[in-house]
Amino acid sequence: MTARPPRLERRYQLLLRAYPRAYRAERGEEIVGVLLDLARPGQSWPTPADVADLVGSGLRQRLRLPIVDGLAAGLRLAAPVALALAAGLSACLWAWLEVVTGLHTTGPVAYAAWLAAAVAYALGRAGAARTLVVVAATTALALPAAAPLTDLDRPPLWVTMVLAAFGVIAAAGLRAPASADERLGVGAGTPIIAVCATALVATAGLPPGPATAYYQPTLARVGLVVAVAVAVHAAIAGVRLISGRPARAWLWATVLLAVPGGWLGQFGDQVAAGVPGGAAVDVAPHFGRLAQVLLATCVVGVVIAWLVRAESPVRAGRRQAPRRATPGADRAGGGALWLTIGAALGLAATIAAFALPAYLAYATPMPLPRAGYVSATIALLVATALxxxxxxxRTLAPGRWARAALMVAAGAVAAACVGWLVAVYDNKWTLTGWAHPDLTANLVTTLALVPFALFALDAAPSVLRSSASARPVLERTLGLWTLLASAAWLSYTTVPHLLSWGPVLLLLVAGLLAVTLAPRRPTVN
Incomplete structure (x- = not known):
């Protein structure tokens, strides 16, 4: 047997040490075997897709991340749909906003990459399509930073966020070779989505023009197309659950598509014809896009937590033994919980810093209802975190105090940075001279959706479980306070604006209630 050159031999040994033959994780062992064969003399080098899969499997092994049942299959189902949605929405935005309304931005650079990726996948070039998806998602994220270098405007951050999220799903789930159904779905689905989305926007009665057809009213109607895709996957999963067939992959596909879909188009904003400057008129209670994005992300997070924790009592014809309970197993996780505590404290301090000038009448005095809401948010964040x-x-090991303190500090710094970025964004990316810090403080309070949702998710199992009565009185009381305070703030902030929630978010809430209240099926695989 011909000996390998030293360079190939070193690579071969590195692969052996990084990925032992006993390692099995989805496609991990298969990819390692392919790469080891390709490392032999006279063979071609691995493709970028193989290297990406190898890196992903290696990170999963090194970080000891669990292998979630159905996630890989759900990604495979959702990836072509995400590609068709991203390409179809790109075609709609390009045709309607850039051509019809005359709104000229740098967006077509990313739109063209998405359309090229869809064409490549429809033609059976899955590897090239995956590369183009990465290019399109990266370009979409880079456009806001590159816009100041040109005379064109930048596309709104909400558009780049949605396209980049679809790109992550597509890049992670596209596999070669693509089946005929997948190729046909992308090839036919992309123009259908583009036509339907454009028709919804064109027939909405909005006067054409850059000032009246900006991304806000457009996305509010484009979100209906994404909602249909999410609803179809949810319906298929529901039918499979009712019939007792494996449904976990379809549930994961629904949740994955709902993440960017939930960021699109809340109801309630409509541009009135004839209004000077295209002023927006609220036809339903106002619910800002930041609140829409955060609430949708939190609801999806709850669904993902349910899918990860849900275990099937029957798998492959064998009955599984129930998992043994461990101390603190009902918690959201040690490190994550301390990060959440730090985030709540850091966010409270940031909101207070923004609201203090208004309290002192340094700028426009804060109205009493707004001052009460901001003050109550600060107080509840601090009290719940404590x-x-x-x-x-009480359950923290003596040697873990330093790590917990570090997590709290990291969470506080991260929350303060995010709050500051939201405030800068709210003031047109200016660092000083803010005319209305009271409005800025009110907007930054929206970020409290995340820590309150995590607190509620952490406290609910211990409070609602029947064995909770055996816990100490102090722990039960504080757990009940956490759940009630978090639920009260979340309800006050979101439920009155129910008519403004986007279609995907309403679907998610309905589906979450259905799987929570429905009787348990024997399998959910």
Missing amino acids: ARTVVDA
């Missing part, structure tokens, strides 16, 4: 600190400090 309650969780007391509860979790």
